[in-house]
Amino acid sequence: MAVRDDPYVIRVIGDMDLNSAEELRAALMRAVEETPPGSEVVVDLQNSSFCDSAGLNALLAARERAWVSGHTLRLAAPSHQMVRLLELTGAEGLFVLGPAVPG
Numbered sequence: 245m246a247v248r249d250d251p252y253v254i255r256v257i258g259d260m261d262l263n264s265a266e267e268l269r270a271a272l273m274r275a276v277e278e279t280p281p282g283s284e285v286v287v288d289l290q291n292s293s294f295c296d297s298a299g300l301n302a303l304l305a306a307r308e309r310a311w312v313s314g315h316t317l318r319l320a321a322p323s324h325q326m327v328r329l330l331e332l333t334g335a336e337g338l339f340v341l342g343p344a345v346p347g
Contacts, residue, residue, distance in 0.1 A: 252279055253345055256292040260299025268299060272306035272317075281314050288345040290321035295329055307338055320345045 254275050260268055275285050287303065295303075303319070310317040319326070321344035330336040 252283060253286045253288055255288040255345075258292060260292055260295040260302065262296060262298040265298035265302045269302035269305055272302060273309060276306060276310045276313060276315055276317075279315060284316045284318055285310055286318045286320050286342075286345055288320045289323065289326060290344045293323045293325060295323075295326050300329060300333065300335065304335065304338070316340055318342050 252275075254271055256268065258264065272285070272287065279285050285306075287306075303317075307317045318340040320342050322330075322341055327336070327341070330339065
């Protein structure tokens, strides 16, 4: 589901939904905890096209943990559906959105 390929990037593969939300949350929390203070944690979404409320809640929890610990959580290459979900829930201003991560 989510694979950490370096200290700062989490690559999400597949849907972010009820079936995968706990695994996603755990991977994101580990990334935030293991990343040096002030660093950016990037969630690469180029291989994920769907996110439901459980997936969004995992991202929001990680964003909160990152913010409290002085990190930025950036969503890279979010799908149209993900951007729309952020807009509909009023969460679009909570995340930095960016392009795909090389590699």
